[in-house]
Amino acid sequence: MRNTKQRKIVLDIINNSYSHPTAYQVHQECIKVMPNISLGTVYRNLNTLVSLGEIQRLDIPNQMTRYDKVLSHDHFICINCGNVYDLKRSDITYKDMIDGNKVLSCKINYEGVCGGCLNKSEGDDINGIKGK
Numbered sequence: 320m321r322n323t324k325q326r327k328i329v330l331d332i333i334n335n336s337y338s339h340p341t342a343y344q345v346h347q348e349c350i351k352v353m354p355n356i357s358l359g360t361v362y363r364n365l366n367t368l369v370s371l372g373e374i375q376r377l378d379i380p381n382q383m384t385r386y387d388k389v390l391s392h393d394h395f396i397c398i399n400c401g402n403v404y405d406l407k408r409s410d411i412t413y414k415d416m417i418d419g420n421k422v423l424s425c426k427i428n429y430e431g432v433c434g435g436c437l438n439k440s441e442g443d444d445i446n447g448i449k450g451k
């Protein structure tokens with residue numbers, strides 16, 4: 320019973336967040352409602368929720384694992400500050416079948432420099448843009 324409650328709290332945090340939190344950040348949110356919950360417990364619940372398909376794990380190169388809701392959307396990842404932004408699916412036509420194969424899901428990550436970083440660095444070079 321207690322486990323179910325913890326899992327629900329973790330799930331709610333992920334579903335209500337747009338920041339793609341790391342396990343550590345999820346833990347910070349959890350202790351606001353459940354002060355005794357340990358980071359290990361949060362990890363365990365995140366793993367359970369991933370295996371149940373209720374949330375998804377985002378593995379972004381050079382970053383700690385983040386967690387996200389499963390509702391279909393694409394991501395824009397800023398190569399400068401590392402923020403992950405949700406994008407609505409609008410630009411691309413998704414297909415159910417490709418060459419006789421049934422498509423179950425499709426993940427697209429756009430990479431670039433976010434508006435915030437662009438504004439901050441007018442005129443400056445941003446590390447990593449060149450040569451990519």
Ligand SMILES: [Zn+2]
Nearest residue numbers: 397400433436
């Ligand atoms: Zn940025």
Ligand SMILES: [Zn+2]
Nearest residue numbers: 387394404405
């Ligand atoms: Zn997302």
